[in-house]
Amino acid sequence: MNNSYVINLQQIKKIYDMGGAEEVQALRGVSVQIGKNEYVAIMGPSGSGKSTLMNIIGCLDTPTSGLYEFNSINVSEMNDNQLAKVRNKEIGFVFQTFNLLARSNALHNVELPLIYAGVSSAERKRLAHEALEHVGLGDRVHHKPNELSGGQRQRVAVARALVNRPSILLADEPTGNLDSKTGDEIMVLFEELHTQGNTIILVTHEEYIAEHAHRIIRLRDGMIEADEIVKNRKSITTE
Amino acid sequence: MTGALETFFHEVNESLIMAIASIRTNKLRSILTLLGIAVGVFSIIGVMTAMGVLISSIENGMTFLGANTFQVQRTPAMMTGDPKEMVKVMNRRNITYEQALRIKESASLAKAVGIFCYLNSQKVVVAEDGKKTNPSVNVSGRDIESFLANNWIIDEGRLFSQGELNSGSHVAILGADVVKKLYPKSDPVGQTIRVDKHKYQVIGIVKSKGSVLGGDNESFVLIPLSTFFSIYGKDQGFSFKVQADAMAIDDCMEQVRGILRTARHVPPAAEDDFSIISNDSLITQFNEFTKYLKLGIIIVSSIALLAAGVGIMNIMLVSVTERTREIGIRKAIGARKINIMTQFVMEAVLLSEFGGMFGIILGIFGGNAIALLLDAQPIIPYDWVLIGFLTCSLVGIVFGVYPAWKAANLEPIESLRYE
Incomplete structure (x- = not known):
């Protein structure tokens, strides 16, 4: 059963040495399993450790202690190049x-x-064209970011995230810089991607956004406060 | 294996595209940076091209020496600045007329031996109508064989007659530059010219060979040797020019050297107290003469390139800081350290190579300006072009590695947060 998890975190701790005797415990032992095709939101106020957790899940950072298995492969002891490969492909x-x-x-x-x-x-x-068409930007391929609207930029980012067919889509406040209508459009896109079989992990501090997910993990002070299945999912449509 | 190679090729290609884009984005900054490299490379290539032109112009026989001729005179054609050497040369005895005549009689391998005598100072030549040349005309006394040895062809008029040579007549044959100056439109033959208050009747003109090495060579007035003696005296010191067959030139040179050493009583172990100048010896001397110049240019250029390299490093460090976020993005989507390294080193190398190419092109044009002056064949010093290009690539690598290493080792999270 354990083997089917895409992400398996066991007692992950992250301690930042702030110099001198001072240290900050950003994560104090987090254990989480996320399976294939799950749609998970990680929530928490600022300072709760959600960004640190996202960085660790995203292989941008390594935990101070604990076990992190990605598709049953131990990534907590990988070197820079191996991590780069995971970030690239997975x-x-x-x-x-x-x-x-x-x-x-x-x-x-x-x-x-x-x-x-x-x-x-x-x-x-070919693949890049395909990915851009998939997010509805087939006619914008030669535009530079400053020639695109915020929503279109985020769609390009989503296309870039998906082009290598990764195991998870990791989104950090994806609607934070968008107005609510464009934000909704992105959430619709995520919904579609989830339906198509993608595993999505969403980091947000907005309840409204998190409620689109199927499962919400709430963090507080570097610990998991709650891990709940969303009962009344907000169904979202383009209208 | 081919897969890895292909991947590497893609990465290099990608780095190249990104590097060009980045250089184009910061045009002014890039141009200023590569200017340093360009100056360094320009000075090397420029000097080497100029040297190459001079040497090839000597080699092409476009010199005052024909391919099969050599000249014997008291002093060498060029002297290094060594004072001991200069004193030695200055203390040499003149070559006497008798010694020159002895060569003419005994040098059996020579086709022609022309004896001549010239003044150490250059003269002003005045025409009847008062027109004057610059004080840059060489007046020399000549015998008949001088014309053969020098490959001089009489364009208009005639050579000295035997009678004129014997009697010391005041007749003169003019070089093309003098004709151009004094008789741009009229026919000089039959006119009278004046040098140092002495009047001469012009009897002929030497056909122009095209100007060589500065272009002043055809600014001469030739008078009979005997005339020269009677006006300027017999103690001026003689030179003679020997023409030999292509096959026998080395043997002929040895023969002449032997005869002259005997005539001048040079002890067997001592070095010659006269100089034999041929095309080969000119080239050797030229190389000797310019050795230190070349070395100096190489040192100065190296310093310039070093300074330019520091400039490149500086600009690359700025670039890394400016693009911290870009580096973070690249890392987040899977760039390895080596990818980032390659990209930034490539950028430094490209910057340096653009500068290098700029310098090479300028240097080739600049160096060949001298070819234009000398009417010589322009050249491209391929060896130095290659050396210059490789050197600036090396400068790019050496000074690009540290900024690239710095970029490659940025923490992805930190750089993503960088504003």
Whole structure:
């Protein structure tokens, strides 16, 4: 049973050494399992450790102690290059601030993960086009980020996150920089992606956004406060 | 294996595209940075091109020496700045007329031996109508064989007659530059010119060979040797020019050297107290002469390149800081350290190579300006172009590695948060 988890965190602790005797315990032993095709929201006020947890799940950071298995592979002891490979192939990031390369057009932004994965140029173009069409930007491929609206930028980011067919989609406040209507559009997109079989982990501090997920993990002071299934899911439509 | 190679190729290609994009984004900054490299490379390539032109112009026989001729005179054609050497040369005895005549009689391998005598100072030549040349005309006394040894062809008029040579007549044959100056439109033959208050009747013109090494070579007035003696005296010191067959030139040179050593009583172990100048010896001397110049240029250019390299490093460090967020994004979506490294090193190398190419092109044009002046064949010093290009690639790598390493080792989370 354990083997079917995409993410398996056991007693994860993260301690930041602030210099001198001072240290901050961002995570004080978090254990969480997330299965395939789950739609999970991680919630908590600022300082609760949700960002730290996201960074660890996203292999951007390593825990001070504890076990982290990604698809049953121990990633807590991986070196930088191995982590880079996991980030490249297994995790699709969507950030609050989009984090697109400003000088590159949409197509090249989406191609980027494929470049680091060593995909050939023609194949890269094809896959990137496909991913952009998938998020409804088939006609915007040659636009640069500053020529796109906020919602369109986030769609490019989603296309980039999905282009390598990762095991999870990791979104950090994906609607935080969008107005509510555009935010809703992104949430609709997430809903669709989930229906298509993607595993989505959403980090947010907005209850309204979190309620789109199927499961909410609430953090407080570096510990899990609650881990609940959402009963009355907000069904969301484009209208 | 091919897969890994292909991946590497893609990464390099990607780095290249990104590097070009980044250089284009910061045009002014990039141009200023690569200017440093360009200056360093320009000075090397420029000097080496100029040297190459001079050497090839000597090699092409476009010199005052024909391919099969050599000249014997008291002093060498060029001297290094060594004072001991200069004193030694200055203390050499003149070559006398008798010694020169002895060569003419005994040098059996020579096709022609032209004896001549010239003044150490250059003269002003005045035409009848008062037109003057610059004080840059060489006046020399010549015998008939001088014309053969120098490959001089009489364009208009005639050579000295035997009678004129014997009697010391005041007749003169002019070089093309003098004709151009004094008789731009009229025919000089039959006119009278004046040098140092002495009047000469112009009897002929030497056909122009095209100007060489500065272009002043055809600014001369030739008078009979005997005339020269009677006006300027016999103690001026003689030079002679020997023409030999292509096959026998080395043997002929040895023969002449032997005869002259005997005539001048040079002890067997001592070095020659006269100089034999040929195309080969000119090139050797030229190389010797310019060795330190080349070395100096290389040192100065190296310092310039070093300074330019520091400039590149500085700009790359700024670039890394500015693009911290971009580096974070790249890392988050799977760039490994080596990818980031490659990208930034590539950028530094490209910057440096652009500068290098700029410098190479300028250097080739600048160096060949001298070819234009000398009417010589322009050249491209391929070896130095390659050396210059490789050097600036190396500068790019050396000074790009540290900023690239810094970029590659940024923490992804920190850099993603960087504003």
